[in-house]
Amino acid sequence: MMWAILSILVENRPGILWKVTNLFRAKNFNIDSISVGTTPDPDISKMIITTNTDEKQIQQIVKQLAKMIDTIEVKQLDEHKTVYRELILFRIKIKSAQDTMEINRIANAYGGKIHDAKKESIMVELTATPDHIKSFEELIKPFGIIETSRTGIAALQRAGT
Amino acid sequence: MIKMENMIGAKALMVALEKEGVKQVFGLPGGANLPLYDELSKSNIRHILARHEQSAAHMADCFGRVSRKPGVCFATSGPGATNILTGLATAQADSAPMVAVVGQVPVAMIGRDAFQESDIIGMSNPCVKYAFQPRVPAEIPEVVKKSFYIAETGRPGPVLIDVPKDVQQNEAEMTFPDVVKMRGYHPWTDPDIANVERAIQMLLGSEKPIILAGGGVIIASAFAELQAVAEMLMIPVVTTFKGKGSFPENHTLSLGPIGMHGHAEANKLMIEADCVFALGTRFSDRSVGTFEEFEKRLKIIHMDVDPAEIGKNQTAQVAVVGDVKTSLRIMIKMLQQKAFKKSDDNKWLKHVEETKDYWRKNLKIHPGEMGAAKILRKLREILPHEAICTTEVGQHQMWASLFFDVIQPGTFFSSTGLGTMGWGFPAAIGAKVARPDVPVVDIAGDGSFNMTENSLATSVTEDIPVIVFLINNYSYGMVAQWQRTFYDRRMIGVDQKGCPDYVKIAESYGAQGIRAQSLDELEKAIKVGLKSDVTTVIDIPIDPEEDVLPFVAPGTPLKDMILPS
Numbered sequence: 001m002m003w004a005i006l007s008i009l010v011e012n013r014p015g016i017l018w019k020v021t022n023l024f025r026a027k028n029f030n031i032d033s034i035s036v037g038t039t040p041d042p043d044i045s046k047m048i049i050t051t052n053t054d055e056k057q058i059q060q061i062v063k064q065l066a067k068m069i070d071t072i073e074v075k076q077l078d079e080h081k082t083v084y085r086e087l088i089l090f091r092i093k094i095k096s097a098q099d100t101m102e103i104n105r106i107a108n109a110y111g112g113k114i115h116d117a118k119k120e121s122i123m124v125e126l127t128a129t130p131d132h133i134k135s136f137e138e139l140i141k142p143f144g145i146i147e148t149s150r151t152g153i154a155a156l157q158r159a160g161t
Numbered sequence: 162m163i164k165m166e167n168m169i170g171a172k173a174l175m176v177a178l179e180k181e182g183v184k185q186v187f188g189l190p191g192g193a194n195l196p197l198y199d200e201l202s203k204s205n206i207r208h209i210l211a212r213h214e215q216s217a218a219h220m221a222d223c224f225g226r227v228s229r230k231p232g233v234c235f236a237t238s239g240p241g242a243t244n245i246l247t248g249l250a251t252a253q254a255d256s257a258p259m260v261a262v263v264g265q266v267p268v269a270m271i272g273r274d275a276f277q278e279s280d281i282i283g284m285s286n287p288c289v290k291y292a293f294q295p296r297v298p299a300e301i302p303e304v305v306k307k308s309f310y311i312a313e314t315g316r317p318g319p320v321l322i323d324v325p326k327d328v329q330q331n332e333a334e335m336t337f338p339d340v341v342k343m344r345g346y347h348p349w350t351d352p353d354i355a356n357v358e359r360a361i362q363m364l365l366g367s368e369k370p371i372i373l374a375g376g377g378v379i380i381a382s383a384f385a386e387l388q389a390v391a392e393m394l395m396i397p398v399v400t401t402f403k404g405k406g407s408f409p410e411n412h413t414l415s416l417g418p419i420g421m422h423g424h425a426e427a428n429k430l431m432i433e434a435d436c437v438f439a440l441g442t443r444f445s446d447r448s449v450g451t452f453e454e455f456e457k458r459l460k461i462i463h464m465d466v467d468p469a470e471i472g473k474n475q476t477a478q479v480a481v482v483g484d485v486k487t488s489l490r491i492m493i494k495m496l497q498q499k500a501f502k503k504s505d506d507n508k509w510l511k512h513v514e515e516t517k518d519y520w521r522k523n524l525k526i527h528p529g530e531m532g533a534a535k536i537l538r539k540l541r542e543i544l545p546h547e548a549i550c551t552t553e554v555g556q557h558q559m560w561a562s563l564f565f566d567v568i569q570p571g572t573f574f575s576s577t578g579l580g581t582m583g584w585g586f587p588a589a590i591g592a593k594v595a596r597p598d599v600p601v602v603d604i605a606g607d608g609s610f611n612m613t614e615n616s617l618a619t620s621v622t623e624d625i626p627v628i629v630f631l632i633n634n635y636s637y638g639m640v641a642q643w644q645r646t647f648y649d650r651r652m653i654g655v656d657q658k659g660c661p662d663y664v665k666i667a668e669s670y671g672a673q674g675i676r677a678q679s680l681d682e683l684e685k686a687i688k689v690g691l692k693s694d695v696t697t698v699i700d701i702p703i704d705p706e707e708d709v710l711p712f713v714a715p716g717t718p719l720k721d722m723i724l725p726s
Contacts, residue, residue, distance in 0.1 A: 060472065
């Protein structure tokens with residue numbers, strides 16, 4: 001099994017996201033995370049899809065995506081030559097002022113930002129790699145995670161690689 | 162210079178079709194495509210009325226396969242559109258060029274579950290090469306141009322145009338483009354010369370090479386090129402079922418189709434080969450049995466126009482992506498420049514000849530006068546080589562694969578990928594429209610023919626005579642065979658109990674019905690059919706217990722082929 005980051009440029013038209021995800025469904029490929037946004041060219045959108053499967057399957061996914069008429073460019077990004085980040089919001093339970101301080105300390109260590117600090121809960125915003133997010137999550141789990149919301153990853157390969 | 166003109170959407174669609182050289186559409190009118198039909202009546206395009214939208218789609222599909230230009234079919238919205246889905250899926254599975262134009266409820270009604278509304282764009286997505294829904298009339302000329310471009314280039318396929326009724330009715334200023342470009346569509350790849358060279362080295366370096374020709378050879382019309390390469394290198398040729406007739410089956414190097422119901426000699430030699438040169442094939446399960454067995458031993462060279470086919474079902478050591486005809490031409494040129502020496506003492510070829518000879522002499526066939534092998538060989542004996550054959554789906558189709566040799570390449574068509582029962586007869590009508598100068602025969606079974614037999618109305622009223630060679634065991638014979646073989650003869654849902662009488666069915670439509678119960682009667686009937694200017698249904702009762710053999714059971718390797726005992 002391997003984790004792959006796919007960067008896909010598509011025509012910015014209604015229904016394209018559905019076609020891409022429908023292709024994953026029809027070929028029985030699983031999507032780990034997906035993020036979609038516009039690009040400086042208003043006619044083009046970019047999708048970053050991550051998936052976890054074997055090497056052969058990933059090659060097949062890339063080929064099937066490239067075959068789609070609405071895709072303009074399909075690239076598998078090399079994890080080690082790519083900057084990739086995901087944004088996540090945590091709402092965490094607070095029982096004491098001590099908890100608030102402790103969460104502040106951990107969030108600072110991870111480069112997180114504090115929002116909406118209330119008596120009974122606190123919100124932390126974190127932009128990091130999925131691995132970092134996971135280790136942060138482990139640390140704050142004992143306080144009690146009320147809810148989260150995450151974006152899927154944004155990724156750009158480093159220049160000249 | 163691009164001329165601008167004011168006209169309604171429906172008219173623009175007809176003008177655009179005429180610009181694509183469309184001479185006829187197969188279709189059925191309804192509420193949501195009335196404006197299209199109104200303009201069709203004023204155009205120079207012939208309308209061929211089908212009696213079911215599925216049949217209209219199959220007619221367009223096979224017209225496209227034979228003429229290698231997209232066939233066009235029309236249907237209304239809702240059920241009209243859903244009825245063509247099977248036709249789209251069939252064309253997609255067999256890479257047939259086709260453009261389907263369906264009506265849709267007006268733009269403002271879309272999404273409101275209006276009368277005869279169906280989300281055909283959503284439903285058809287997995288079974289079309291592309292689908293368009295023009296939202297304003299001015300989009301129509303470009304949409305039609307793009308549809309034909311997509312349908313007929315690269316790996317061909319069906320394209321759907323879903324036209325809301327108001328888009329058909331409203332007027333706009335139209336410009337008809339001469340060329341279209343889509344930045345995400347690159348149908349042709351130039352074959353990599355280095356890989357062609359590698360393929361040649363691999364073939365020359367192998368002791369027991371075999372060519373596996375798929376449907377891609379027929380689509381690319383690369384018959385002469387295939388034959389040239391086979392003869393230059395003296396490599397025997399097997400085909401997939403879809404590739405049947407890509408190579409003359411009376412050629413000394415021809416072994417016929419491999420697969421579930423392949424020729425015994427083809428399957429036997431396929432598993433003995435050490436190098437497979439595969440052309441335009443997806444290595445379907447029906448062709449190669451279980452993949453793992455296949456992959457282990459063999460060196461594989463894969464040539465295909467679709468890069469996504471490389472490595473999908475089969476890992477290849479050498480892959481050449483590109484049009485098969487172009488790629489083979491490059492190979493021929495390279496071979497001509499090489500001064501390679503063919504060995505006179507070719508042990509493999511000698512073995513191939515012996516194996517072929519043995520099985521051609523010793524394969525047991527049904528002993529009865531009207532056994533499948535005998536009636537199909539009789540058909541071959543009488544039918545001119547340029548005649549086009551289509552088939553339905555089932556036992557008769559596999560018997561045709563085994564016992565009906567295709568001599569002139571590109572004259573045999575079948576629903577091989579989706580396996581759509583009912584395809585063959587409307588397909589024969591489409592083929593006859595594409596080639597009115599040659600006889601067209603639907604090699605049929607009763608179960609399949611029963612599904613679209615109302616196309617007799619089309620063939621009679623539209624004056625498109627074909628021959629239906631109806632191999633009749635009054636049962637869904639292939640299902641019956643599997644029930645006999647795998648379910649301990651627990652027969653269910655397969656007996657048609659002698660109903661209907663196909664001679665009377667033919668006559669009631671104004672066609673000719675002939676029952677043939679001996680080989681003499683059959684010969685006479687075929688000759689009558691060939692001379693007739695009306696469709697002829699030859700009803701040929703056979704033994705309902707006759708099995709198709711050899712048989713490779715599903716999920717098993719080719720070496721476990723079951724032979725007739």
